[in-house]
Amino acid sequence: xxxxxxxxxxxxxxxxxxxxxxxxxxxxxxxxxxxxxxxxxxxxxxxxxxxxxxxxxxxxxxxxxxxxxxxxxxxxxxxxxxxxxxxxxxxxxxxxxxxxxxxxxxxxxxxxxxxxxxxxxxxxxxxxxxxxxxxxxxxxxxxxxxxxxxxxxxxxxxxxxxxxxxxxxxxxxxxxxxxxxxxxxxxxxxxxxxxxxxxxxxxxxxxxxxxxxxxxxxxxxxxx
Ligand code: CTP
Numbered sequence: 001x002x003x004x005x006x007x008x009x010x011x012x013x014x015x016x017x018x019x020x021x022x023x024x025x026x027x028x029x030x031x032x033x034x035x036x037x038x039x040x041x042x043x044x045x046x047x048x049x050x051x052x053x054x055x056x057x058x059x060x061x062x063x064x065x066x067x068x069x070x071x072x073x074x075x076x077x078x079x080x081x082x083x084x085x086x087x088x089x090x091x092x093x094x095x096x097x098x099x100x101x102x103x104x105x106x107x108x109x110x111x112x113x114x115x116x117x118x119x120x121x122x123x124x125x126x127x128x129x130x131x132x133x134x135x136x137x138x139x140x141x142x143x144x145x146x147x148x149x150x151x152x153x154x155x156x157x158x159x160x161x162x163x164x165x166x167x168x169x170x171x172x173x174x175x176x177x178x179x180x181x182x183x184x185x186x187x188x189x190x191x192x193x194x195x196x197x198x199x200x201x202x203x204x205x206x207x208x209x210x211x212x213x214x215x216x217x218x219x220x221x222x223x224x
Contacts, residue, residue, distance in 0.1 A: 005221060007040045008086040009033050010079070012052030014072050016099035018124060019112040027182040028094035030054030035210035036090055037064055043214065048086065050078045052093055072096055072129040079136055088217055089146045091133055094181070098126035133168040145171045145220055147213075151178055161191055171220060174213065190216055 011033020015023040034056045037049040041061040049058055049066045052075070058064055067082070069075040072095050083089060115122070133148055140146060148170045150161035154177040161175035175189045185203040190213070192198070200212050 005088050006046045006086045007088045007090065008048045008082055009037045009090045010050045010075060010093035012054035013094045014075065014096045015053050015070050016096050017112065018100050019115045021114050024096060024099065026094050029182050030056050032186065032206045032210065033092035034058050035206045036092065036213065039210040039214055048082050050075060072099065072132065076130060076132050076135065079132060083136060083139065087144060091148045095132055096129055099129050101125045101127040137169045147171060147217065148173045150175050151181060153178055158189065165191055165193065
């Protein structure tokens with residue numbers, strides 16, 4: 001029987017507003033993160049799901065709490081609020097790397113009117129979002145474990161994922177080819193901080209992959 005782990009999972013895309021009605025988003029469905037949350041709660045682990053603007057909902061469970069976010073900044077606030085009372089973070093959210101810069105439009109981020117149509121091309125200036133995982137490393141305790149995701153072009157998947165694992169100071173990273181986003185199945189390799197690479201069985205459903213990954217999380221926590 002696994003020891004219950006207090007697990008924090010992020011899932012889904014971010015939406016970064018351009019104006020009152022438009023946003024920059026991505027195709028993440030949130031399905032894998034929601035499957036992870038369902039599977040963790042079903043194992044008896046107290047689970048917190050931070051879920052972006054996706055259509056999915058996790059199953060009802062007394063062990064599962066869900067908080068919603070829209071933007072990378074919302075998610076950053078939720079992570080700072082909830083991470084201290086958890087043992088494990090699985091960062092499956094597809095966080096935007098850039099967002100419209102507020103200064104360029106002369107309006108605050110939350111009060112942009114709808115941009116009127118015009119015949120000239122327009123330019124949207126983007127600014128980088130903070131790297132949420134790197135930012136969290138300053139408040140992460142040695143007893144906590146952090147698992148990230150890396151969605152990469154297949155030909156340099158492992159190399160890029162290894163670089164992110166060390167740059168973001170993670171305990172492990174799940175390397176996926178780009179095709180995984182929005183797909184029914186997942187092909188993935190888990191890379192551990194000690195250099196081990198563990199390939200998941202190929203083309204698992206996201207539900208089966210969630211169970212496989214939680215088994216690996218249990219092994220990581222117990223030092224195996
Ligand atoms: N991530 C994050 N903050 C961001 C962007 C990504 O914490 N602003 C997290 C993701 O949730 C994921 C991991 O970092 O767990 C890797 O995300 P990815 O988009 O692959 O990496 P980037 O750091 O954005 O690098 P690049 O865009 O150069 O591939």
